Amino acid sequence: MDGATPQWSHDVVLSVLARSASDQIKAFAETLLPLLGPLEVLQSRTGLVMLPMRDTAQGTAFHLGEVLVSEAHVKCGDHQGYGMRRDRDLEAAMAMALVDLALDAGIAVAQCQAFLADQQARQQAEDHETLCRIEATRVDMETF
């Protein structure tokens, strides 16, 4: 990824985009569209991802069940963008693919990274709040 920095490895970029707020990533991707040029949409669809798990008793990997996702795959010249999110929001998956494409092509990198930083901060704040609520339920056992 041309726009990658140590803070923004490709896996972190994609994970943050996949979890980003639907309305916000769509609005941000709209601003990228005029900069990206003609696009070829290779895929825009919903589908399933089978989710395996490892059993802790005997170590066996087995399938828990399938997860509905939306997927988008776009191409612009030699660059490609990909989005997959756990929902059935095709527009949000397409928006994710456009951000990935922009970073791959080195377009609007600073804006993309600012968007990523904002979304990551929101996600971390959300996780922090959830985990503080969970911590409130910690029990300290005493033996009488």
Next chain:
Amino acid sequence: MAYVATRGGERAIDQAERLFRAEMGEIDAARVEEIRRAMPYLVDRVMGEASLYDPDIAALALAQTGGELYEAVLLLRAWRTTQPRLQVAEPVAQEDLVTHRRISAAFKDIPGGQVLGPTLDYAHRLLATEVLTGTPYTPAAVEPAETPAPAKQPSVAHWQAANDLVDLPEPDTTAPEDIPDITREPLLFPAKRAHSLQSLARAETGSTLALGYAAMRGYGKAHPTVNELRLAEAEVMVKHPKGTVFSAGRVKVSQAEVVSKSGDKLQLGFAATLGWNEVKCIAAATLDLNSAGAEKGSATEEEFYLYHTEGVESSGFCIHFKLPHYVTFQSSLDAMRDANSKNANSKQEEPAT
């Protein structure tokens, strides 16, 4: 073999379906959203049994079926077949779960400690009847701790292995795409462990509880203690076309490990499912714990419990009995009348004594 053809049923069938749907009335996005928001545990249960994770789709199925769970699960299993499978994700490992609830009934001082998470375990079961007379019920707000709980928790079984209480299994190196899958292969016995655990993951909650409960009450060989119970979120780790593995989002999962003493070591049973449904997981893990060497035809025998906890098949077989069986039933009646007639004739022919 004979069939009885009937005419004139088309209108009745159409009206019967209308009568069913009339009770629910118009279904709109707001109703689906309200079901999803207000009944997360019901939505979770349906997603687990349908083996399809999407809260919106599950809530829609509940709305369309008026909460008739077997119909809702059937609807989701059917809808699932219209969707292509895009990928198989990386396997979820217990240690990577974002854990909301984690308790052990076997050891109080497990590494990482115990967090109750969301539960009614210690609540008074009181119905808020004032709601029906116009006084809303507003639950007390959670008072968050100053510091967050760790997102990830270590495995109790690993700690037990370090204390020589259990033998840790060899890691399964099967590639995700090669993991046996009962949605594409028949369930044969003795079942592959991957098939067995997948079947339990999508098993019907009530029947799983019934058979698990039978095992707990003494119709099984091993009495369970909950070694570790988790309600958590798992990252769905998928692959970018360039090969980068990333999280496409989180899904709620439950897992239970139950334990029993066997010789000089502890024996573990395991089950997990999509969504938060701890009763099903504890019952299913109890069946798993008891399955080795179970007597043929017993509640804890794998073939018995896997066949009888498959909700779509069992409910489908049950309700087929209400469909017309006129020919077969008439045949039985004819045989019964014939036997009665022969009995009556033979009595008449008997000489008087």
